[in-house]
Every structure is written in C-alpha cells, then in structure tokens.
Amino acid sequence: MFEFSDGATLAGSAGGVNKKGCTVPLQVLPRFLYDIFKAIRYDSRVPMSTIVITVPHAKCDPKSPREDHSCDFAAPDGAQLLNAHLKKRGKLPTLLIGNINRTYLDLNRPAAANTAFHRTIAAKLAPGGVYVDMHSFPTEGYWDQVWGQNELVLCAYFGINDIATADIAAKLRRGGIKCRVESPETLPLVKDYYLIQKFGPLARIPLMVELNESVTPERRSYAMDVLAHYLCG
Numbered sequence: 001m002f003e004f005s006d007g008a009t010l011a012g013s014a015g016g017v018n019k020k021g022c023t024v025p026l027q028v029l030p031r032f033l034y035d036i037f038k039a040i041r042y043d044s045r046v047p048m049s050t051i052v053i054t055v056p057h058a059k060c061d062p063k064s065p066r067e068d069h070s071c072d073f074a075a076p077d078g079a080q081l082l083n084a085h086l087k088k089r090g091k092l093p094t095l096l097i098g099n100i101n102r103t104y105l106d107l108n109r110p111a112a113a114n115t116a117f118h119r120t121i122a123a124k125l126a127p128g129g130v131y132v133d134m135h136s137f138p139t140e141g142y143w144d145q146v147w148g149q150n151e152l153v154l155c156a157y158f159g160i161n162d163i164a165t166a167d168i169a170a171k172l173r174r175g176g177i178k179c180r181v182e183s184p185e186t187l188p189l190v191k192d193y194y195l196i197q198k199f200g201p202l203a204r205i206p207l208m209v210e211l212n213e214s215v216t217p218e219r220r221s222y223a224m225d226v227l228a229h230y231l232c233g
C-alpha cells in the first residue's frame with residue numbers, strides 16, 4: 001500500500017506497483033508539467049484491474065463530532081471485507097481509499113475530478129470490469145426513518161446501473177439481508193453522487209453501496225460475502 005499526495009491510498013493492486021517508474025524530481029517542475037508527469041506516471045505504473053472498489057469518504061476529521069458524520073465510519077471496513085471475500089475467490093481487486101476529508105474536498109463531487117483519486121480510478125478500471133463505490137450512513141436522525149431499517153442501501157441510476165443494482169438487491173434479499181434500492185426518483189440527493197455517474201458507464205457491473213453503520217461486523221461480513229459471490233458469478 002502507498003499513499004498519493006492528493007487524495008488516495010491504493011491497496012491490493014493486481015500485479016503490484018512499480019514505484020521506480022519515474023526519476024524526474026517532480027517538485028521542481030511548473031504545476032502544469034507536474035500534473036502531466038504525475039498523470040503519465042500513474043498510467044504507466046498501475047496495471048488495469050477488473051474489479052475496482054473506492055471509498056471516497058474514508059478520511060475522518062478528528063475535530064468534528066461524530067454526529068456531524070465527517071466521514072463514512074463503516075465504509076473502509078466494508079470495503080476491506082469485500083476485498084477479502086473477493087480475494088478468497090481468487091480475484092485481485094484494486095481498493096482505493098480516499099485520504100482527503102470531505103469537508104475540505106469531497107471526492108464524490110465534480111470539484112475532485114482532477115485529483116489522483118479520480119485519475120487512478122480512470123487508469124485502473126478496465127473496460128467491462130466491476131466498479132463498486134462504497135459508503136456508509138448513520139442511523140440517527142433522518143436516516144433512521146428510511147435507510148436505518150436496512151442493513152445496506154444500493155443506489156441505482158437509470159441507464160447506468162439499474163439492472164445490476166436490481167439483480168444484486170434480489171440476491172442479497174434471497175440471502176436474508178435487508179436491502180433497500182434508492183434512485184434519483186425516490187431520493188433526489190442521489191443525483192449529487194458523482195463517482196458512480198462518472199465511472200459507472202465504463203463498468204460491466206457498476207454498484208454504489210451504502211452500509212448501515214449500526215450493523216454488526218459479522219452481518220457486514222456476511223453481506224460482503226454475498227456481494228462478492230455475485231460479483232464473481
């Protein structure tokens with residue numbers, strides 16, 4: 001695992017990462033050349049992956065009270081569990097953990113389009129692959145009224161991932177998992193979720209997952225096992 005300077009930690013890369021791919025002292029270059037060299041370096045040293053998992057809201061703000069939900073508390077754990085269950089089945093996913101707090105720059109909004117986080121997804125996600133964008137939600141306040149009754153929520157975008165989302169929701173429910181499907185029609189807020197709209201069309205299976213933070217680790221692991229089974233099918 002290594003950290004990018006502006007927004008991402010890359011873990012579990014299929015085929016490994018060559019850190020020696022560039023000998024140019026990037027810091028001395030003008031900004032525009034720096035960006036170009038960085039983009040090339042990412043493209044050349046990061047092999048494509050058939051499964052990419054992102055956690056854009058992983059970075060918490062230690063000064064922010066928990067009720068402000070400055071980060072997705074359960075999403076990193078859920079992504080690691082999904083990663084582990086996929087590896088158990090012989091897959092080598094790319095797990096991309098955001099390291100910018102959403103208060104400063106939300107990696108799930110267009111303002112983050114030029115970060116290393118976004119460039120790395122673009123470089124890693126093989127056409128026709130699987131893309132899973134992982135989030136989590138609290139069960140206090142509004143969320144308790146709707147989402148809180150479910151162990152996880154899947155967000156569908158008609159024309160992007162509605163079929164895959166319906167399929168996986170059915171699979172999860174057959175496995176005894178309480179699962180809700182949200183869409184821009186049922187929840188307009190969903191329209192603001194940028195990553196799935198940007199990268200979903202590139203994938204054969206694009207999913208956006210919201211995990212209930214009150215679910216026990218055992219149930220979360222079980223749900224991610226069922227999801228991994230579907231993604232490997």
Ligand SMILES: [Zn+2]
Binds near residue numbers: 057134135
């Ligand atoms: Zn989130």
